[in-house]
Amino acid sequence: MNATRTTCAYCGVGCGVLATPAADGQSAAIVGDPEHPANAGRLCSKGTHLGETLSHEGRLLQPEIGGKQASWDKTIAHVARQFRRTIEQYGPDSVAFYVSGQLLTEDYYVANKLMKGFIGSANIDTNSRLCMSSAVAGHMRAFGEDIVPASYNDLDAADLIILVGSNTAWCHPVIYQRIMAARAARGTKLVVIDPRRTETCADADLHLALRPGSDVALMNGLLAFAMREGLIDRDYIDRRVFVPDGFWESLEHDHDLWSVARSCDLPPADVQALFDLFAAHPRTVTMFSQGINQSIRGTDQVNAILNLHLATGRIGKPGAAPFSITGQPNAMGGREVGGLATTLASHMDFAPENRSLVRRFWASPNIAAKPGLKAVDLFRAIGEGRVKAVWIMATNPAVSLPDAGTVREALAACPFVVVSDCIANTDTSAYAHVKLPATGWGEKDGTVTNSERVISRQRAFLPAAGEARPDWWIIKQVARAMGWREAFSFDSPADIYREHARLSTYQNAGKRVFDIGCHAAISNLAYNAMQPWRWGGDAFADGRFSTPDGKARLVPVSQMELGKPLKAWPLTLNTGRYRDQWHTMTRTGLSARLGQHRQEPLVEIQAEDALAHGLSDGGLALVATPQGSSVYRVSISDGQRRGELFVPIHWTGQQSSGGRTGVLARALTDPHSGQPGFKNAPARISPF
Numbered sequence: 001m002n003a004t005r006t007t008c009a010y011c012g013v014g015c016g017v018l019a020t021p022a023a024d025g026q027s028a029a030i031v032g033d034p035e036h037p038a039n040a041g042r043l044c045s046k047g048t049h050l051g052e053t054l055s056h057e058g059r060l061l062q063p064e065i066g067g068k069q070a071s072w073d074k075t076i077a078h079v080a081r082q083f084r085r086t087i088e089q090y091g092p093d094s095v096a097f098y099v100s101g102q103l104l105t106e107d108y109y110v111a112n113k114l115m116k117g118f119i120g121s122a123n124i125d126t127n128s129r130l131c132m133s134s135a136v137a138g139h140m141r142a143f144g145e146d147i148v149p150a151s152y153n154d155l156d157a158a159d160l161i162i163l164v165g166s167n168t169a170w171c172h173p174v175i176y177q178r179i180m181a182a183r184a185a186r187g188t189k190l191v192v193i194d195p196r197r198t199e200t201c202a203d204a205d206l207h208l209a210l211r212p213g214s215d216v217a218l219m220n221g222l223l224a225f226a227m228r229e230g231l232i233d234r235d236y237i238d239r240r241v242f243v244p245d246g247f248w249e250s251l252e253h254d255h256d257l258w259s260v261a262r263s264c265d266l267p268p269a270d271v272q273a274l275f276d277l278f279a280a281h282p283r284t285v286t287m288f289s290q291g292i293n294q295s296i297r298g299t300d301q302v303n304a305i306l307n308l309h310l311a312t313g314r315i316g317k318p319g320a321a322p323f324s325i326t327g328q329p330n331a332m333g334g335r336e337v338g339g340l341a342t343t344l345a346s347h348m349d350f351a352p353e354n355r356s357l358v359r360r361f362w363a364s365p366n367i368a369a370k371p372g373l374k375a376v377d378l379f380r381a382i383g384e385g386r387v388k389a390v391w392i393m394a395t396n397p398a399v400s401l402p403d404a405g406t407v408r409e410a411l412a413a414c415p416f417v418v419v420s421d422c423i424a425n426t427d428t429s430a431y432a433h434v435k436l437p438a439t440g441w442g443e444k445d446g447t448v449t450n451s452e453r454v455i456s457r458q459r460a461f462l463p464a465a466g467e468a469r470p471d472w473w474i475i476k477q478v479a480r481a482m483g484w485r486e487a488f489s490f491d492s493p494a495d496i497y498r499e500h501a502r503l504s505t506y507q508n509a510g511k512r513v514f515d516i517g518c519h520a521a522i523s524n525l526a527y528n529a530m531q532p533w534r535w536g537g538d539a540f541a542d543g544r545f546s547t548p549d550g551k552a553r554l555v556p557v558s559q560m561e562l563g564k565p566l567k568a569w570p571l572t573l574n575t576g577r578y579r580d581q582w583h584t585m586t587r588t589g590l591s592a593r594l595g596q597h598r599q600e601p602l603v604e605i606q607a608e609d610a611l612a613h614g615l616s617d618g619g620l621a622l623v624a625t626p627q628g629s630s631v632y633r634v635s636i637s638d639g640q641r642r643g644e645l646f647v648p649i650h651w652t653g654q655q656s657s658g659g660r661t662g663v664l665a666r667a668l669t670d671p672h673s674g675q676p677g678f679k680n681a682p683a684r685i686s687p688f
């Protein structure tokens, strides 16, 4: 049987894979696609074992109303009726969608169009809010649009790569392989900035185990050093960057080597080593991920990195860029269509001219007037009874949102909860009044966009399981049942993609960088055969930024007060991923081989801390935060700083009674992006 060319279901690297289904239709042989630009045939362990996660065991195979199987017609009519009634009685903002970076761009487009253009509310947010919304907010502040001015080619061309808040070797392994290949070929220098000494540090020239949350102090210190050493690119700034009054002066005090080292709790010699590497290598890529984004000051941390690159002109040139790496396979596609409550569509915000443009294009009756509720606020609104009907698609917020216990209480109290998923029983679907069976990876057809803006086709190579249907089809049917038949007459993902491409170019005339109008009339044949391609070109050297004067912005940011640990909460809790698991393990948990890497959730703790708290390696410990507590097995690790703990995010109440990190995270968010601060919670630990 011929292999189908598609993309991996997991992370934002967006690797191409060749999938050959087995005769039983419930497994497949998977190899890397040698022709895909993201991976050139490489795969990590998760991608390699994708074929073991296709079993129908545990799948949701029929629609259900109130726990009983029902026909699609009856179920669609029921969902449409309940949403209509709620809107009629309480208004459009009384309903919400909570969607996912696992959706394909076409699914996302239809969901966004229904909520923002027809229901007339912007209460559609995505689990990407938890992943990279601080990067989006930082990009919009600096560039006027959510632009990622980098590509993987920059990693090949860079002389210095700085990884900030990213365990790349585990979380984006194929990028890490690419960095290692560039390093072997060209001697690229590698710096890792991370409180933990992770696997990514093994090959680094320099690891800065900074105090958690002190990234702004370090980046501002590096920028102040660049000022002192004449590394500021005045010519680039004159042409391309707006500098607010007082920006340079704000860096003149308290940013000397000793102050920075003290703020970041780093040896001055290590800080100086970073400064020297930066001075010696103008081709610098600073790649950042959740350690930067998942903070209550994530947006400021992003802008500190963007400031550094804009001020030194290390942007828009081969090998020189700030580079936000996304967690999910299609976080970027969601950003393109407006899957976040804070963007309207096609990278436009809610400015009056954008609202009227999108409304004209959609011929919509009721365009959303303002940004909607962001993820944490959305579930808070459900708990407070302000949102009375919610449709959750392809995500598991009862586990993954911070303060997950409160999320569960909110869902339990919500009058109408709809869950679309591949999996029959998740922690979230336990609260569903209606379950809608969605097609899964291997059965779905559409496009995804990876971290470097490459749009790739995700192709079906298996028949749909049971009565499962594509998400776009389910949303379309509900929209039509609500009365909007013509606007939701899509027959295929290609139909939706063409409309998405037309919207991106509609009355754009160079105002926005996001423009895929070249595909506005793409034929079904060409859509099916589409090769991976990057929108926006390779670099942003000569174009305008999407601001009124065409210039990027330096954004003044200062280090937040970090304070001392409290007596009752003497430790700091960090969270993250394991190499072979993905999110809440609904898919990776199906592969026995992936489960061998880490068989249970561990709390990693430094040896002297373990001794001080009466813990031994392999014993059990209760980890508590002001939000909640859970049990983990102790792993004494010399990669931890003193006073800090690390736990993984993957385990839920379904797989284990312990290791439930969702109940530990606080529902505190960044003021600009609304992204929850999963890192750096005050904590304590005791033997269990």
Ligand code: SF4
Residues within 6 Å of the ligand: 008, 009, 010, 011, 012, 013, 014, 015, 039, 042, 043, 044, 045, 046, 047, 048, 172, 173, 174, 175
């Ligand atoms: Fe899949 Fe990411 Fe691994 Fe590539 S690096 S194979 S996209 S999980």
